[in-house]
Amino acid sequence: MEQMRKERIDRGLKVRTEGLYAISSYREILYLMGPRLLLIVGVIALPFIFELAPYWKRVINIMFVYALLALSFDFLANYVGLVCLGGAFLTGVGGYFSAIYNVYLGFPIYLAIPCATITGAAFCTLCLLPCLPLRGVYFAIVTLMYPLLFTRIIEALNILGGTNGITGLDGFPNQYVEHYIIILLVIGFLFAMRRFVNQDIGLVLRGVKDNDQSVRASGIDVTRMKVLAVFVASLIGCFGGAYMAHLYMWTGISLFALDFSIIPIASVVIGGGGTLIGAVIGSFILVPLSEVLRAFGTFRIVIYCIILTGFIVFKSEGLMIYMQRKYHQFERWVKV
Amino acid sequence: MQLIVYGIINSVTLSLISLGFTLVYSISRVPNFAHGALYILSGYLVWIFINKFAGFPYPFAIIAAIGLTAIVGALIYRLILIRIRGMEISEIIATYAMGLAILEGLRWGGLRGGTFTLPTFVAGSVDLFSVSVDYQRLIIVGVGIFTFIFLYVFTRYTKIGLALRGIAQDERAAMMLGINSDMTAIVSLAIGSALSGFAAVLLLPLGNIVVETGYNVLIFAIAVCVIGGLGSWGGTIVASFVIGFAQILTEAFISTHYQMVVALLAIIITLLVKPSGIFGKQKELEERV
Numbered sequence: 001m002e003q004m005r006k007e008r009i010d011r012g013l014k015v016r017t018e019g020l021y022a023i024s025s026y027r028e029i030l031y032l033m034g035p036r037l038l039l040i041v042g043v044i045a046l047p048f049i050f051e052l053a054p055y056w057k058r059v060i061n062i063m064f065v066y067a068l069l070a071l072s073f074d075f076l077a078n079y080v081g082l083v084c085l086g087g088a089f090l091t092g093v094g095g096y097f098s099a100i101y102n103v104y105l106g107f108p109i110y111l112a113i114p115c116a117t118i119t120g121a122a123f124c125t126l127c128l129l130p131c132l133p134l135r136g137v138y139f140a141i142v143t144l145m146y147p148l149l150f151t152r153i154i155e156a157l158n159i160l161g162g163t164n165g166i167t168g169l170d171g172f173p174n175q176y177v178e179h180y181i182i183i184l185l186v187i188g189f190l191f192a193m194r195r196f197v198n199q200d201i202g203l204v205l206r207g208v209k210d211n212d213q214s215v216r217a218s219g220i221d222v223t224r225m226k227v228l229a230v231f232v233a234s235l236i237g238c239f240g241g242a243y244m245a246h247l248y249m250w251t252g253i254s255l256f257a258l259d260f261s262i263i264p265i266a267s268v269v270i271g272g273g274g275t276l277i278g279a280v281i282g283s284f285i286l287v288p289l290s291e292v293l294r295a296f297g298t299f300r301i302v303i304y305c306i307i308l309t310g311f312i313v314f315k316s317e318g319l320m321i322y323m324q325r326k327y328h329q330f331e332r333w334v335k336v
Numbered sequence: 337m338q339l340i341v342y343g344i345i346n347s348v349t350l351s352l353i354s355l356g357f358t359l360v361y362s363i364s365r366v367p368n369f370a371h372g373a374l375y376i377l378s379g380y381l382v383w384i385f386i387n388k389f390a391g392f393p394y395p396f397a398i399i400a401a402i403g404l405t406a407i408v409g410a411l412i413y414r415l416i417l418i419r420i421r422g423m424e425i426s427e428i429i430a431t432y433a434m435g436l437a438i439l440e441g442l443r444w445g446g447l448r449g450g451t452f453t454l455p456t457f458v459a460g461s462v463d464l465f466s467v468s469v470d471y472q473r474l475i476i477v478g479v480g481i482f483t484f485i486f487l488y489v490f491t492r493y494t495k496i497g498l499a500l501r502g503i504a505q506d507e508r509a510a511m512m513l514g515i516n517s518d519m520t521a522i523v524s525l526a527i528g529s530a531l532s533g534f535a536a537v538l539l540l541p542l543g544n545i546v547v548e549t550g551y552n553v554l555i556f557a558i559a560v561c562v563i564g565g566l567g568s569w570g571g572t573i574v575a576s577f578v579i580g581f582a583q584i585l586t587e588a589f590i591s592t593h594y595q596m597v598v599a600l601l602a603i604i605i606t607l608l609v610k611p612s613g614i615f616g617k618q619k620e621l622e623e624r625v
Contacts, residue, residue, distance in 0.1 A: 133611075140428050141603070144558075145558075145603070149596055156594075157593070298440040302437045316420070
């Protein structure tokens with residue numbers, strides 16, 4: 001029997017654009033810039049595309065919040081090797097800090113969000129500090145516990161508004177500010193993170209993931225690197241939380257809800273771990289899906305989990321890596 | 337006196353909850369985040385057997401539910417985990433996702449509110465050292481102690497148990513001696529799930545079957561295991577006594593709301609002071625970076 005084998009070869013265009021040729025013709029420039037421009041322009045145009053559907057315009061905002069969370073999960077899991085099962089912890093902390101600044105201390109909204117982002121990230125990092133010098137599953141365990149714990153504490157002690165939450169946060173002045181703050185920040189964070197992980201420090205972080213002893217042997221403090229990474233990731237997550245609190249003009253324990261933990265994870269797995277952009281695209285797929293399935297209630301979570309497990313088991317590379325391969329290479333069957 | 341009696345009961349409860357988790361982790365190195373889900377699943381199955389199939393005898397329902405839970409656990413390994421063995425991130429995400437799928441699926445399927453209760457094995461209570469304790473709790477302690485002894489004997493004197501320990505200690509050497517690593521992992525997940533189902537059957541008659549219990553069980557099981565040293569059996573039992581008494585004391589002197597805080601604080605202190613847990617001596621070098 002004749003056996004066939006699939007062969008993958010880089011497209012000529014890709015090979016040409018790797019060198020100086022990249023700027024020698026429009027075709028090559030387009031090949032390089034196309035996907036990036038498509039994403040940026042597409043994302044910026046989204047609010048205009050959905051101009052006639054006000055309900056979906058609100059979904060856009062939430063979608064970008066999830067994109068931020070997915071970005072932070074992807075960064076932590078695939079570049080530092082820390083699996084954060086509690087994205088809800090980040091949003092909750094960010095949201096509550098923003099509410100405290102805005103309602104209790106009377107900060108204006110444009111000051112409350114940045115302050116909440118930074119203090120929230122510092123707070124999250126401090127909370128997670130004990131498990132950072134360790135390897136293994138401890139980080140996952142502790143992040144799993146925190147959202148549940150904070151929900152319990154707020155309910156039990158009846159602090160920070162108790163089960164009713166804190167109301168009366170300032171909203172955004174108009175819809176376009178609402179949209180473009182989050183859209184521009186998602187783009188900003190996305191490209192900033194891509195750059196960040198390609199710097200020397202990103203290399204060190206990947207070293208922490210793959211072989212922490214070698215990082216230590218190079219005279220770099222592993223724990224400090226992890227603290228830095230967790231701080232950056234919580235910065236992203238806390239901004240999402242703070243933004244959401246102002247979007248709804250309300251902060252409550254539902255900011256610690258399970259959705260904020262599981263959807264980002266599912267997005268990353270679907271989009272393709274380690275690509276960063278995949279995380280964003282994954283949430284663009286999952287969040288609208290979740291809105292369509294709103295009638296099913298908690299069954300949505302079951303659906304995500306099944307999709308998630310299916311992707312992990314059968315297509316662990318994710319959509320983004322698959323698409324990148326199709327974009328850069330062609331395939332053909334050859335005889336062995 | 338009341339504190340001591342209820343402390344012991346609480347501790348045995350905790351160790352029953354966490355034995356399944358620690359067994360799976362010690363043998364196959366899979367952190368089974370679906371543990372709490374399997375616990376609730378088993379309780380719910382018993383409830384279904386009793387209430388939906390009229391005339392199903394209670395003991396038989398219990399055995400059937402535990403058996404089904406064990407099969408579910410084995411299937412989780414056979415269908416999912418076996419393909420992603422050794423990829424730590426994927427293992428964590430997959431078991432967590434399976435757990436969530438089971439729990440939220442049950443919630444969607446109608447497991448809400450306080451209508452789901454199991455009958456106690458024997459009704460009534462007895463005065464023990466002038467403390468009133470109901471029979472169910474006494475049964476828990478008795479069966480719990482019996483379970484520890486059974487597991488001890490099982491892992492030391494039966495062929496399967498020895499194989500499990502062999503894989504846990506040194507996977508490659510065990511494989512060289514003809515022990516099938518995947519098979520033992522399936523067995524370990526089945527036994528771990530059966531243990532969590534067993535704990536559910538014993539403990540759930542004391543309260544309602546609610547989805548939130550699943551999350552709490554998972555968290556307490558993990559807390560106990562971390563403090564005792566992940567994968568260490570003796571440590572698990574000692575740690576469950578530490579947490580069990582700490583919880584009863586906080587309940588008596590501060591407030592019931594702090595049970596979870598106690599568990600988390602205990603984890604954090606353990607991680608700061610001795611990350612390998614109380615009994616995890618040989619792994620001390622492995623855990624720290």
